[in-house]
Amino acid sequence: MAHSMLLAFGMTLLTPVWAVQEVRVGAAHFPPYTVRPESGVDTGLLPQLLDALNQLQNDFRFVPVPSSIPRRFRDFDQGRVDMVMFENPAWGWQDIAYSAVDMGLEDAEVFVARQQPDRQQDYFDDLSNKRLALFSGYHYAFAGFNPSPRYLAQHFNATLTYSHESNLLMVLRGRVDVALITRSNLTELLARNPKIKSQVLVSQRIDQIYHHYALLRPQAPIAAPQLAALLQQLRDNGQIKAIFEPFQVAVVPMRRPLAEVLP
Structure with missing residues (x-):
């Protein structure tokens, strides 16, 4: 029996153990x-x-x-x-x-503005005269995928934050005109805050997929x-x-x- 146990133990040592x-x-x-x-x-x-x-x-x-x-x-x-x-x-x-x-x-990345009676989808056609809220570090197609904060601030009148929620609030409070928000994140934000859904205008224009x-x-x-x-x-x-x-x-x-x- 002792011989069998030693043999079994030896076999165990020889058996490869694959670590995760x-x-x-x-x-x-x-x-x-x-x-x-x-x-x-x-x-x-x-x-x-x-x-x-x-x-x-x-x-x-x-x-x-x-x-x-x-x-x-x-x-x-x-x-x-x-x-x-x-x-x-x-x-x-x-x-x-x-x-x-x-x-x-x-x-996708979409444009979001505050809903107003006379505001339509063409509001998003020209960004040159609008104050933008962007997520710091993101690469945006409209800006040639240049994520430099200085470049975005100088060329697009952009305020950069680390929160899509903050950017959306700035839009609703009139501190900026347009925010770019990831569609998935916007879906989550509106699901958590259904009361503000009627206050936002979401662009059919997509910055990038x-x-x-x-x-x-x-x-x-x-x-x-x-x-x-x-x-x-x-x-x-x-x-x-x-x-x-x-x-x-x-x-x-x-x-x-x-x-x-x-x-």
């Missing part, structure tokens, strides 16, 4: 995707998606790591995080090596095809739709299952 690999995911304040991650509260769409990925399999553990809109490039390039999600290669990633996985999700990608470092523990396969499973079982459609984030066909982009 931790994938660190950058979490920068980008409501409703990520909301104040530095506070340690798991709120927003990113934590929901990471929970779904963790429950789907046992090989990887996706862990959010607090970052910020301007700092996320350095965190990614220096290896503090392995992956960022809800990104677009046009948002300042041109000089950083990564692999991109199409998430098949689309959001966000087609979301996940970007992975070349040294990330998970490879791009593996992540693409996991996201496809979440699409197939309906979890992607359940997480994102309530916020008017469109679940769309992927432009390409996997795109390797290495500057």
